[in-house]
Amino acid sequence: MSTQPYEIIIGLEVHVQLLTKTKLFCRCSTAFGAPPNTQTCPVCLGMPGALPVMNRRAFRLALKTGLALECDIPRRMKWDRKNYFYPDLPKGYQISQFDLPLARHGRLWIYDPQDRFPPRPIRILRAHLEEDAGKSMHDEAAGQQDSRIDLNRAGTPLLEIVSQPDLRSPQEAKAYLTELKLLLQYLGVSDCNMQEGSLRVDANINLHITTSSGSVATPIVEVKNMNSFRAVERAMEYEAQRQYAEWQATGLTREQAPKQTRGWDDQAEVTVAQRQKEESSDYRYFPDPDLAPVIVDDALLEQTRAELGELPAALRERLQRDYQLDAYSADVLVNQGRSLVDYFLEVAEACGDAKRAGNWVQQDVLRVLKERQMAIDRFPVSASALGDLLQRIGRGEIPSARGKDVFQRMLDHGESPSQAVDALGIEAVDEEAVYALCRELLDANPRIVEDVRGGKTQAVGALIGQAKKRNPNADPATVKRICLELIQRASS
């Protein structure tokens, strides 16, 4: 980072659709994927005489988010009209918040599991509640230049979250988005699905270049059309290089050039300049006279704070502190969502060994969830059942080598640990039996005994395989130890 002659300055603007059943000002459904213009009514169509009525749940979700982001919340809130003409904006204005947003001056801590940058807080400038516009699709097929307007999305509740330009690298930008998405999912505020458009990102980026005469700022560029966090990272990387090259060629600084808008082209992996707007729009913001101001009192704030629940950062810390998980494992679990963390906690309590529980959940449970594309709430092995299994392994009742077999059986047949153990014919094998087994094996394999005596200790591996065939319950490590011991004894 310090090898490049410039500092990258990034601010992110994120729009999230709130997880409500209905729109911000009317009762139309917000469900994704319906045929065009089937989720509309006079209110979201902006028909003459229609009036907005605030969705209480959307308001509460927005408030929760503001509090979770450690923001200041104003006690009296209003909504403003942002006036402009566009076909996907049926009223000719968007109901938004201008100078008194729902939340201000907060922060979100970011960190990198790969330690490429130290953990630090990114300041949140503001978050406000507004309605979404519809979708316009430009149909330029077959010489047509029609635009098609779908107003299903018009009126959907959005929270616009704007960071200060505190991010200093593409990796930080990605980490910010990852952490924000996780937080919003934990709060139940949004499902943050970029494919379905419930999370959209625009970035503002420029460089501070170190020159012999001091620091020079390049013109700020707004980058749009990034459809994944990975795309954001790549776009920022590309744009930083592009801006540096451009500055070297033109020397233009931020004071000398207006803010530019560029779109990310994911195929070509470049940003492309978009048509400059004629003049910067004057939205003529004024308070919407159709909406009454909302008073937020202490009681409401306290109640909402109480509903936040345990957030990812706190949860990560608790898992490390109280369950002795390492940072990486804590991160893996928390990133999977609260349900999975709860699953882990239950398993850990049930078997009394957080570390073992952590390993099993991270590896075996997550692997299956991924393979089967399922969420933890559909996972066939309950937390108590897995806890039971792990407890038995811990007590030595089930040889750890057979543990996975039992688990697989529980998974495939829905059996309890006891049933699975019985079905597999697993029994604890005592040392006497292992000794007897090893003596048999050694007698049957003089060549291997010779090899081991000769120094090729690895040769004993073949015996372990044979032991497993004769008695699958024998613990391979124990077999190895006893075989070597017997060979040792015999040779001395």
Add this chain to the structure above:
Amino acid sequence: MNTILQQSAADLLARMQAGDLSAVEVTRTFLDRIHRTDGDLQAFLLVDDEGAMAAAERVDERRARGESLGALAGLPVAIKDVLCVRGQRTTCGSRMLAAFRPPYDATLVTKLRQADAILIGKTNMDEFAMGSSNENSAFHPVRNPWDRERVPGGSSGGAAASIAARQVPLSIGTDTGGSIRQPASFCGVVGLKPTYGRVSRYGLVAFASSLDQAGPLARDARDVALLLEAIAGHDPLDSTSAPRPVSPYASQMDEPLKGLRVGVVRSHLAEGVSAAVSSAVEAALDVLRSQGATLLDIDLPHGRYGVAAYYVIAPCEASSNLARYDGIHFGFRTHEPDMLSELAAERRTAGAEFTESALMRLYCRTRTEGFGLEVKRRIMLGTFALSAGYQGRYYQKALQVRRLIRQDYDQAFERVDIVLGPTTPTTAYRLGEKLSDPLSMYMGDLFTVGANLAGLPAISIPCGFDDQGLPIGMQALAPPFEEGRLLRLAHQYQRCTDWHTRRPKLP
């Protein structure tokens, strides 16, 4: 003359309830009257003969079966064409909505249906409620029944004329700066603007959201009370609607006026007001005094800024409310083939510098063709007053003045129960007289804008005629939600005067 046309809504209701009269007879009578007189007056934009007769039949059938009926059962009500009636052309007096059929009813209309009123038709109005003479209707002006060369007032000109001409017993208008009261005054009928929030605005096509209110017009206070009770009330679909129960206005009107404190702004009866108007109002004050009211002089010091503040705030809100009329989703759209060839021709001449898009041209042509002059004037004014660099000086300033005007009234109401004065400075002027001087027309709103800016209920009551036989109205204001007090004042006044019973001579 047919007695049905002479009787009040309250009396007609009583007769129908007594079985003396059927809803069909009543509706038929008024429909005939409309068809006979409206070719000349043009108070209506739409008359729904079929729907009204069918509704009247249903009321009679249900009454015959002994079913309980709504409070207005069988009474024809005319609705200003700014309120949405499902499936029925609702034009707002504009070319922009000339063919628009709303897919829903305004809440007020729903309430009228629930009251079993007969929705007889939609009345003519100034375009998008902008105007004080009904000359801004895109279709045709309305004529004052008292003198057909004169304006009925506006913007609810059709509503007021229809009562004066006995075309209907009850009418609904809307009032943003005086649009119920001023035409009521010019037409010699009673018109009431409720407290802001008393009547739902859902389905009332917005002109200025913080000022608009729908309200009743009728021949007397009792009829106005009847209609107000039916339409008032909280509406969950309107965030600005007041969650207060509706008072039983009709039963509050019989209390005598003894002890009522009436405040008068002396300057409102001085220069700027015609002699006929001020003497009629002075005479009315004498009547009230004789009924036991106490008169006090009050001052509303910021009242003189009312017109200026109103003509900033209302256009600002209108410029935003009317942005939706863009030819995209509903309503009028310019003729696209013509537009595209016009654009192509310009592009050819101008060459590379030509940057206007088809979308922009669509917006411009649609709004140029769809809106009338006064609407355009106000949209431009409002856009300007909200624009960057000017908003503080105009819009914000006007809001501050508004608060001062409200404070004036609050202080006055600590000393008086009613504020009384003329509704308008003059009687009805001639058609065409003020069209070339919009500012002079605006000044006619001098006494009425205060109630809208302050959100207060206000009523216009007929109180005399000038020497040309033109009606004069007096206006009373009360504190918020005291419509009952206004109606009581009007009713008691009407018990010992007969101005409200006079009717224009019509062919």
